[in-house]
Amino acid sequence: MTDPVTHRLTTAEAIAEHLHGLIRRDGRLADVVARAGPVDVRMTEPGFAGMAKVICGQQLSVASARAIWTRFAAIEGATDPGQFLLLPEETIRASGFSAGKTRTLRAVAEAVVAGELDFSHIELLPAEAAIARLTAIKGIGPWTAEIYLMFCAGHPDVFPSGDLALQKAVAHALGLDTRPAAAELAAIAKAWSPHRAAAALLFWRYFAAIREREGIAL
Structure with missing residues (x-):
């Protein structure tokens, strides 16, 4: 992969490449990708x-x-x-x-x-x-x-660990006993670098999918 700071999440192709990189780093995420469905590009003006x-x-x-x-x-x-x-x-x-x-x-x-x-x-x-x-x-x-x-920048290696939906989604997907606090989730996400933003997009999509499509309340 090219320099992760310049390989931004601004296209569907870039997101797909980062998701493949995530699975290579953490095989548990293959099931998350399958259950989440398509992860869309979500960019706004910088x-x-x-x-x-x-x-x-x-x-x-x-x-x-x-x-x-x-x-x-x-x-x-x-x-x-x-x-x-x-x-x-x-x-x-x-x-x-x-x-x-x-x-x-x-x-x-x-x-x-x-x-x-x-x-x-x-x-x-x-x-x-x-x-x-x-x-x-x-x-x-x-x-x-x-x-x-x-x-706004498509930066590929940030993960908003203080986000409640991400905390709930990661806990459910990885079978954690409790919802991780921000510091704990940040530590978990370090293993997904340099693809952490793709991981965040994935888990947000997973959060929506299991609630809407699978009817699971988090």
Whole structure:
């Protein structure tokens, strides 16, 4: 396989190659792949707009996040960091962004405008370095950084171990006695490097499949 940082999860072919790599590293995942069904490409716009969308979706249902994002993106200048900083806070809040999310996005915009945050550079870094740089911004936690790197940059080697659905899916698929905490799941996922993002996509799909197709509640 080519350099894993550049072999991004932006095509169906790349995902398939990473899934094959996962199975070679951990044979238990062959059954997970079979039960999960197709793992789709899930990419969104990179840069400030992409980070804004990730922040928008924090701790919300898909439907709620989509509705808020639609209102936010309709605000002129909202997805440009420089223009965003000129918008009144009440305009942002009216779209559905909480006060905390508004502060976080303002911190991101300020870092971009000041030249302290270059998304195009961060997206080329190894996972740990990229996450460290993003989480240095107040309000950006590991989950937000990892989701950005996965879905906006196609980074192939991040795994959001704090995600509840992933914790439940891995516990079920691997027959664990209890749902692993974030640190435990991160340790498990280390064995799947440099394919950890493909593993996350796989287990999210597995989580949906066993609930929807097989009728198993997690």
